Amino acid sequence: MIADLFSALDMLLSVQNLIAIFAGVAFGVFMGAVPGLTGTMGIALIIPLTYAFEPITAFALLLGTYKGALFSGCIPAILINTPGTPAAAATVLDGYPLTQKGRGGEAMGMALWSSVIGDVISTIALIFGAILLAQLATKFGPPEFAMLVLFSLTIVAGVSGDTMIKGLIAAAVGFIFGTVGLDPMMATPRFTFGELTMLNGISLMAMLIGLFAVSELFIQAEVSTALVSKVVVPKAQIGWAKIREKLPTILRGSMIGIVLGSIPGLGATPSAFLSYSEAKRASKTPEKFGKGSLDGVAAAESANNATAGGALIPLMALGVPGDVVTAVLLGAFLIHGLAPGPQLFAENLDLVYAIFIALLIAALMLPMIGLAAIRLFSRIVMIPRYVLYPIIAILCLLGVFGFNSSPTDLWIMLGFGFLGYAMRKLAFPLAPMMIGFVLEPIGEQSVRQALTISSGNWSVFVSTPISILFLALTVLSVVFITRRTLKDRKVVQA
Amino acid sequence: MAQKISNTISGLVLLFFSAVLYFYLIPNFVGSSEAGAMSPQFFPRLGTVLIGVGGLALITISVLAKSPQPPEDTLKKGAVDTSKTLIALLVALSMAGFILLFQWLGYFYAAPPVIAVLMVLFGARNPLIVLLTAAITTAALFAVFNLGLNLPLA
Numbered sequence: 001m002i003a004d005l006f007s008a009l010d011m012l013l014s015v016q017n018l019i020a021i022f023a024g025v026a027f028g029v030f031m032g033a034v035p036g037l038t039g040t041m042g043i044a045l046i047i048p049l050t051y052a053f054e055p056i057t058a059f060a061l062l063l064g065t066y067k068g069a070l071f072s073g074c075i076p077a078i079l080i081n082t083p084g085t086p087a088a089a090a091t092v093l094d095g096y097p098l099t100q101k102g103r104g105g106e107a108m109g110m111a112l113w114s115s116v117i118g119d120v121i122s123t124i125a126l127i128f129g130a131i132l133l134a135q136l137a138t139k140f141g142p143p144e145f146a147m148l149v150l151f152s153l154t155i156v157a158g159v160s161g162d163t164m165i166k167g168l169i170a171a172a173v174g175f176i177f178g179t180v181g182l183d184p185m186m187a188t189p190r191f192t193f194g195e196l197t198m199l200n201g202i203s204l205m206a207m208l209i210g211l212f213a214v215s216e217l218f219i220q221a222e223v224s225t226a227l228v229s230k231v232v233v234p235k236a237q238i239g240w241a242k243i244r245e246k247l248p249t250i251l252r253g254s255m256i257g258i259v260l261g262s263i264p265g266l267g268a269t270p271s272a273f274l275s276y277s278e279a280k281r282a283s284k285t286p287e288k289f290g291k292g293s294l295d296g297v298a299a300a301e302s303a304n305n306a307t308a309g310g311a312l313i314p315l316m317a318l319g320v321p322g323d324v325v326t327a328v329l330l331g332a333f334l335i336h337g338l339a340p341g342p343q344l345f346a347e348n349l350d351l352v353y354a355i356f357i358a359l360l361i362a363a364l365m366l367p368m369i370g371l372a373a374i375r376l377f378s379r380i381v382m383i384p385r386y387v388l389y390p391i392i393a394i395l396c397l398l399g400v401f402g403f404n405s406s407p408t409d410l411w412i413m414l415g416f417g418f419l420g421y422a423m424r425k426l427a428f429p430l431a432p433m434m435i436g437f438v439l440e441p442i443g444e445q446s447v448r449q450a451l452t453i454s455s456g457n458w459s460v461f462v463s464t465p466i467s468i469l470f471l472a473l474t475v476l477s478v479v480f481i482t483r484r485t486l487k488d489r490k491v492v493q494a
Numbered sequence: 495m496a497q498k499i500s501n502t503i504s505g506l507v508l509l510f511f512s513a514v515l516y517f518y519l520i521p522n523f524v525g526s527s528e529a530g531a532m533s534p535q536f537f538p539r540l541g542t543v544l545i546g547v548g549g550l551a552l553i554t555i556s557v558l559a560k561s562p563q564p565p566e567d568t569l570k571k572g573a574v575d576t577s578k579t580l581i582a583l584l585v586a587l588s589m590a591g592f593i594l595l596f597q598w599l600g601y602f603y604a605a606p607p608v609i610a611v612l613m614v615l616f617g618a619r620n621p622l623i624v625l626l627t628a629a630i631t632t633a634a635l636f637a638v639f640n641l642g643l644n645l646p647l648a
Contacts, residue, residue: 051645173541175537175540183534191523222581386616386617387613394605394609397596398647414586418586428504
């Protein structure tokens, strides 16, 4: 273990990798700070730039982007009442009222340091949680993985959209797209239509850039006016005494973020809102919430950023993504020839440690880059849309082409862009589709291997305590989500 | 009401899609090896059935649901505003144009005109800014991909 740690440090600590982390955090901060751009879109756009990099350099850049975007959504939330990312919506509640009272600098400072503390705590939780879970996962066989995939798909589909039905449909559509290509057991061609390029299946890059970046371009094309004309940016400053005073709120928020982040399908937005409501419930002055409370900002931001470490636990330890960003990151792992999960811990422990250290370094770089971003915010939001979005459009096209040099992939990307646009218009969630696509090969291979081992006996899926546990969790989550959906519908109809 | 209609239409489209998959695409475009414990058609059929059942459920719920006054944001999410989709469609067509020009003529002939058109679609009105940005962006992206990352753009 110590040898692996030194090997990891040796692998990571080069000028190139430190620049990659810095550039990733800076790019992520930019993506999160501009309303309309998101961290998912940023990671999808930056993956093509990593093709030529070593895996550790690529992940330093990608994870830096993830962390940066999680934080910077709060900048426009606090300063202009517009969350830069969906997860920053809870920060608006108290951040903007503080700006209106002339305390925007304090709010920004609190948001920044709550984010950094939440980030560091969640990275430590990731390190211990992932190592423990990966050790447990070495006991997983095909039946356990099959049930785990079933559980993940159900819960992701259930909690991602307005209704469970739309989530399940989206997951099923992603599942169908995942079957394109050679089947994982017998190499039988499926939906290849005689095209050699389709034998490898649908390009993951084409799908994720199409769904998350191109569809967003189409949505943004419909917005006719610029959002912001002029912003007065205060200096982000807050004293250590105030941070110490809010430390219980930050710690509570961090724990909520870690736990909710590690549950498939939940992620940053519900974590921020739950942390906010818990902080309000625990506060001696709950009446101040919503009118400009630093506790509200600290609760939302610490939970929001702490989800990063939580969401990475199932991805790193089991190879199962719990939300869209980790599904995109799983795609990045696969593109670089790596499969996260227990095998990665067994064969590339030094790389795993290097990734963990990179995450910690990214968290520590956040204050420096975050402060600069806050100062530059008035200029960032002034970048004209007519410059930003055409560049993103060409980046999408070149990024997908650069992966396989295949024009077919460009058409596929455009097709998924259309599909994503239509789904968003019709209130179908995109996350279950992406996760269904990514999990299909893992799930199918596990089910077919388990049935081959058991000579076609389906009781193999309830033959071990772990698979029974995942099956029970699946049933419970379906019951819970269905009841909640019915209850919500009754409330709407009442 | 708008959401009910869009859900019903979505359900019908999904039902049609699953029927095409189940009765035409899977039998004709998915091999059926019987070796092993499960046919390669099993998972595509499973996904298809789920889509079909989901579509049917969507129609049923939409038809049976009363017509309450849904919240404003729900209406916005569920309804398709056709007046605004034209610009999105033009952006998509511009991107399709880039792919065709890129295949036929190459990057340097495809990028500048498409960037210029996209800029106009996203609201640029000053021709000088459009021309300069198109030229600079084309050169900068070529430098990043071809020279910096060694990813050939041809």
